Amino acid sequence: MRRSLSVLFRKEVADHLHSWRFNILIALIALTTLASLYTAAQTIRSVVPQADQPLGDIGLFLKLFTTTDGKLPSFVAFVGFLAPLLGLGMAFDAISSERNKGTLVRLLSQPIYRDDVILAKWFAALAVVGVFFLALGFIVMGLGLFVFGIPPTAEEVLRIVFFLLVTAVYVAVWQSLAILFSIRFRQAATSVLAGLSVWLFFSLFYPMIVNLIAPITGRGTVDDVLREIGRHQFLSRLSPVTLYEEATTILLSPDVRALGPFTLEQAIGAIPTPLPFDQSLLLIWPQIAGLVAMSVVLFGLSFVLFMRQDIRGR
Amino acid sequence: MPMPRFRPVKAVQAGPAMTAALTALLWTLFEVFSGPAFAAPAGVTFFTPYTDVAVTPGETITYSIEIKNATGEIRRMKLAAQAPSGWETNLTAGGYKIQEIAVRPNDSETVTFTVDVPLKIDKGTYRVALLADGAPVLPLFVNVTEQGTYQAELSTDQPNMEGTNKSTFNYELKLKNRTPDAQTFALRADAEAGWNVQFTVEGNDVTSVSVDPGGQKTIRVSINPPSRIEAGTYKIPVRAETKNLSAETTLEVVIRGTYGLKLTTPDEVLSTSITAGGERRVKLRVENTGSAPLAKIQLSADTPVGWDVKFDPETIDTLAPNETKDVTATIRADKKAIAGDYVVTMNARTPEAEDSAAFRVTVKTSLLWGVVAVLIIGGVLAGLYALIQRYGRR
Numbered sequence: 001m002r003r004s005l006s007v008l009f010r011k012e013v014a015d016h017l018h019s020w021r022f023n024i025l026i027a028l029i030a031l032t033t034l035a036s037l038y039t040a041a042q043t044i045r046s047v048v049p050q051a052d053q054p055l056g057d058i059g060l061f062l063k064l065f066t067t068t069d070g071k072l073p074s075f076v077a078f079v080g081f082l083a084p085l086l087g088l089g090m091a092f093d094a095i096s097s098e099r100n101k102g103t104l105v106r107l108l109s110q111p112i113y114r115d116d117v118i119l120a121k122w123f124a125a126l127a128v129v130g131v132f133f134l135a136l137g138f139i140v141m142g143l144g145l146f147v148f149g150i151p152p153t154a155e156e157v158l159r160i161v162f163f164l165l166v167t168a169v170y171v172a173v174w175q176s177l178a179i180l181f182s183i184r185f186r187q188a189a190t191s192v193l194a195g196l197s198v199w200l201f202f203s204l205f206y207p208m209i210v211n212l213i214a215p216i217t218g219r220g221t222v223d224d225v226l227r228e229i230g231r232h233q234f235l236s237r238l239s240p241v242t243l244y245e246e247a248t249t250i251l252l253s254p255d256v257r258a259l260g261p262f263t264l265e266q267a268i269g270a271i272p273t274p275l276p277f278d279q280s281l282l283l284i285w286p287q288i289a290g291l292v293a294m295s296v297v298l299f300g301l302s303f304v305l306f307m308r309q310d311i312r313g314r
Numbered sequence: 315m316p317m318p319r320f321r322p323v324k325a326v327q328a329g330p331a332m333t334a335a336l337t338a339l340l341w342t343l344f345e346v347f348s349g350p351a352f353a354a355p356a357g358v359t360f361f362t363p364y365t366d367v368a369v370t371p372g373e374t375i376t377y378s379i380e381i382k383n384a385t386g387e388i389r390r391m392k393l394a395a396q397a398p399s400g401w402e403t404n405l406t407a408g409g410y411k412i413q414e415i416a417v418r419p420n421d422s423e424t425v426t427f428t429v430d431v432p433l434k435i436d437k438g439t440y441r442v443a444l445l446a447d448g449a450p451v452l453p454l455f456v457n458v459t460e461q462g463t464y465q466a467e468l469s470t471d472q473p474n475m476e477g478t479n480k481s482t483f484n485y486e487l488k489l490k491n492r493t494p495d496a497q498t499f500a501l502r503a504d505a506e507a508g509w510n511v512q513f514t515v516e517g518n519d520v521t522s523v524s525v526d527p528g529g530q531k532t533i534r535v536s537i538n539p540p541s542r543i544e545a546g547t548y549k550i551p552v553r554a555e556t557k558n559l560s561a562e563t564t565l566e567v568v569i570r571g572t573y574g575l576k577l578t579t580p581d582e583v584l585s586t587s588i589t590a591g592g593e594r595r596v597k598l599r600v601e602n603t604g605s606a607p608l609a610k611i612q613l614s615a616d617t618p619v620g621w622d623v624k625f626d627p628e629t630i631d632t633l634a635p636n637e638t639k640d641v642t643a644t645i646r647a648d649k650k651a652i653a654g655d656y657v658v659t660m661n662a663r664t665p666e667a668e669d670s671a672a673f674r675v676t677v678k679t680s681l682l683w684g685v686v687a688v689l690i691i692g693g694v695l696a697g698l699y700a701l702i703q704r705y706g707r708r
Contacts, residue, residue, distance in 0.1 A: 115702055257654040266648070269618030271655040271674065279653040282679050289687035296694040300701050307705035 004112040005120055012124030016090065025089045026132055029082045036075050037140055040067040041147045059274065061152040062159060062252045064144050075140065076248050079133075079167055080241075084203070086129065087174025088195040093188040094121045094179050095306065100186070104311060118179070118306045122299055125175045130168040137164040155254075155277045162281065163251045169291045170244045174199070176298035183305045202239045210235045229261050237287075240294055247287040250280050259283065355447060357385035358417065362427075366455040371435050371462025372494070372528060377427040379444060379452060383417035390416040394445040395427065402430040403442070431456065433494055433528075434464035463492050466499065466525075468554050468561035476568040479605045483537040485565050489554050491525035498524040499554035499561075501533065508540030511550065523554070537567060542636050545571035545605050571606025573666035580640065585674040591649035592680075596673065598625075598641045600662050602633040608664050609633075613641060616659040620648030623658065651677045 016022045044060070044067055068074040073081070095118070098104040108114060137160055141152060152160070177198060181191040214231040236242040246259050254274035258266075275283070362379045369375055383389045392414050395403035405412050407425045417423050429442055439457050443450040467490040475483045491497050500522045503511035514534040515523050525531050535552060548567045553560060578584075580599050588594040602608050611630040615623035624644045633639060645658060656677060661670045 115705065119702070258652040266619070266650055266652055269616075269621070269656045269658065270652070271657055273655045275654050276676075279678060282681070282684050283653060285684045285687045289691050292691050293694045296691075296698050300694075300698045303698070303701055304705060 005116045005123075008112070008116055008120030009124050009127075012120050013128055016124060016128045022090060022128070025086050029079070029086060030136060032082065033075050033078050033136065034139075036068070036072045036078050037064065037143060039069040039072050040064050040074065041143065043067060043069040044147070059156055059159070059252075059254055060148060060150070061141065061144050061156040062254070064140060064147075065160070065163070066252050076252060080244060080248065081203075083167055083171045083244075084174040084199045084241075087125075087171040088178045088192065088199060090129070091121070091125055091175040091178035091182065092192040092195050093182050094125075095182045096186055096188050096191055097182075099311070100188070108311060114307060115303070118303055122176070122179060125179075126168070126172050129171045129175070130165070133164045133167050133171070134161075137161070158277050159251050159254070159280070163248055166244065166247050166251065166288060166291065169288070169295060170240065172295040173240045173291055173298065176295045176302065180298055180302040180305065183302050183309065202241045206239045206241070207236070226261060233260060237290070240291060243287040243290050243294075247284045247291070250284040254280060257283075355389050355391050358383050358389055358391070358446070360444060360446065360452040362452065362454070365453075366457065368457040368459050369431050370460050371431055371458060372433040372492075373431050375429045375431065375456065377429070377454065379425045379427050380422050381415065381417055381425060381446075382422040383419055386419050388416055388418055390414060391446045392448065393425065394448070395429075396441075396443040396445055396450060397429060398440050398442075400432045400435075401440075401442070402432075404428040405444075429456065431458060431462075433462050433492055435462035437461045465492050466490065466497065466554060466556070466559045466561040467492060468552065468563045470563055470565070473564065474566040474568065476570055478570050478572045479539050479541055479543050480572070481539075483539075483565075483567050485535040485537070487533040487535055487552065487563065488530055489523065489525055489533055489561065490530040491527060493559070494527050496524060496526050497556050497559060498522055499556055499559075502553045502555065503535070503537075503565075504551045504553070505537070506548075508543070509548075509550070510538040511552075512536045535565065537565065539567060539569055543569055543605055544635055545569050569605060572604040573606055573608065573664070574603030575608060575611065575662055575664065575667040575669045576601040576603050577660060577662040577669040577671045579671070584671055585676065586645070587676040587678055588645060588647045589678050589680055590647055590651045590653070592647060594645045594647075594675075596643045596645060598643050598660060598662075598671070599638050600630060600633065600641060601638045602635050604667065605635050606666075607632055607634050608666065610664060612663045613643075614661045614663065615643070615645075616661065617645075618648065618651070618656050618658070620650065621656075621658065622646040623660070645673075645675065647675070647677055653677055653679045 041064065044063060065075045068077070095104070098107065104117075107117060141157070141160060145151060174195070178191070178195050181194045182188070185191040185194060210232060214228065214235050216225075216228050216232055218225055218228075220228075237246075250256055250259065254277075255272065257270070257275055359382045360379055361382065362377045364377070367375055393405055393412065395405060397403050405425055405427055407415065407423065412425070415423055415425060427444060435458055437458055437460060439455055442454045442456055444452040444454075468487055469490075470485055470487045472485070475485065477483055489499060491499075501513045501520065503509075503513075505511050512535070513520050513523075514536065515531060520533075523531055523533060533554075537550060539548070546569055548569065550565045550567060551562055552565055553562045555561075578599050578601070580597055586594055586596055598613075600611060600613075609632050611633060613625040613628055613630075615625075617623055623646070626642045626644070630639050630641070643660060647656075654677060656675045658673045658675050659670050660673060662668060
């Protein structure tokens with residue numbers, strides 16, 4: 001890493017950690033998720049009523065993330081809901097605030113490259129989010145150890161770590177989007193509104209629109225229904241929200257063997273056993289690739305936009 | 315044959331002729347020192363009604379002998395028995411064993427004379443006599459009607475039994491001791507290795523048994539054949555032996571053929587993995603666990619829909635008992651199979667027996683799309699790098 005980039009990177013990380021906004025956001029997420037975890041730990045006993053099933057088989061630690069007592073959403077649901085907010089909140093004014101305060105011109109008058117500035121912003125946001133989610137995940141595992149008194153299996157740890165990494169990538173998608181908006185829109189308010197509307201669009205309206213365009217009627221032959229479902233799935237998967245949901249479902253529920261519909265023919269002779277981790281990962285590899293690609297492409301766009309932008313003092 | 319044998323002596327006392335006297339003396343001496351030297355007491359008669367009896371070896375004859383004294387004085391005489399060697403005789407009267415008896419004048423006494431006929435004796439007529447004062451006074455005939463033995467007998471009413479290799483065969487043997495002595499017999503069965511033969515007498519497992527003279531014992535024999543044995547008839551000689559006696563009989567065990575088939579793999583592992591749409595070869599082992607040969611063993615598989623299992627060979631023509639044969643099964647998974655475990659059941663069937671083995675087949679999705687996804691990510695990152703190179707350094 002170039003020296004200027006590393007200096008800028010460290011400054012950005014420090015900025016995030018010292019900012020009220022970031023601290024409020026992570027406090028919000030940490031509190032809500034820990035609350036849901038606590039209720040999950042309270043109700044976890046009802047999840048394991050089958051005495052004939054060995055504990056290791058059902059992934060008790062994974063249940064900690066997905067169990068809900070009905071009043072409070074599960075850990076996964078909270079993270080899925082709040083992670084975009086975190087991404088947007090951290091980066092919606094990444095460039096525009098510097099520009100508005102006039103610090104961007106001053107920064108660029110230093111002997112540093114322009115791409116270092118935007119790279120440092122992106123990497124710093126990624127690093128902070130990654131560290132935060134990994135820390136949160138390990139707190140959860142520690143709590144699980146405390147509650148159950150049994151250690152998680154290596155596979156469970158792998159699954160949880162991958163879940164946290166996927167969450168970090170998901171946040172990165174929204175961060176990249178927010179950086180793009182912060183470059184495009186000079187006003188921070190416009191940027192945040194644009195980001196929020198995209199978030200609302202994908203989490204609330206997009207599923208409705210997909211249902212409207214490609215409804216699953218369940219009528220016709222099996223092939224017709226399969227085609228309908230295929231179209232529906234394809235459209236849904238254009239949304240990062242869907243990709244993230246599918247990835248977390250597969251990662252945290254090893255007994256889910258397929259994402260799409262599967263016919264009775266495929267189910268005959270199948271035994272309800274949990275999938276090994278590598279198979280689960282292979283199943284959602286396209287989703288992960290999609291999320292990574294999305295965030296990289298969005299950042300690439302903002303990079304091009306930033307490099308081409310005319311930067312002047314006020 | 316009571317005869318007045320002393321008359322010549324009286325003649326000596328009566329006659330003056332010296333030569334006649336000498337002759338008579340010599341005659342007397344001759345009479346004394348040869349033949350039945352002591353004549354039966356005069357005036358005493360011996361009587362028993364049955365003088366010629368027919369018996370079997372080992373039997374005891376009891377004679378009741380009446381001794382009558384017709385003289386006017388008390389007569390005492392020595393009594394003894396004469397019998398072929400090996401025969402046992404006894405004289406009893408009044409509850410005692412006696413050697414001598416005295417009879418009052420004009421009175422009679424009864425003596426019981428018992429004769430034990432030995433077991434080991436030839437068929438024929440034998441002479442027994444009662445001796446009074448050394449002279450045979452009552453010759454008796456004993457007719458032994460059978461050839462006598464000195465031996466043991468081992469026999470069974472039902473020497474043949476049929477069952478499977480899992481059955482227990484229970485025989486009942488009779489061991490007779492035809493000797494005058496109590497005998498302890500060692501029991502032995504000459505079975506081949508793998509057979510288990512157990513002797514039981516009166517509920518106890520034994521290896522030897524003692525039998526009273528002339529008596530018999532019932533011996534139960536339970537035989538367990540080896541579990542892996544071919545159908546057929548097997549002879550098991552069973553012996554009862556003492557130092558100088560031996561009795562033998564042969565038991566016959568007929569093993570009926572059983573049918574058994576086992577399907578497994580050479581390493582007993584019943585799981586494998588397969589890529590969706592891919593093939594996997596599995597080696598199966600077919601074993602004939604029965605005792606009869608099996609013919610035309612058909613191999614088949616119950617598979618999930620769209621799967622296919624091919625066997626090489628598809629049928630096994632013959633399989634001898636305890637023989638194994640390896641078969642290669644090629645499993646082909648459906649292209650649309652989802653990741654995770656499926657059950658594929660392999661069957662081996664004949665009309666007589668069948669077995670199946672359930673395989674747990676773990677389906678793995680093809681790595682192709684994973685690789686494609688990695689390539690896409692790599693491409694996107696490469697694009698980003700190109701962008702930085704292109705627009706950077708400003």
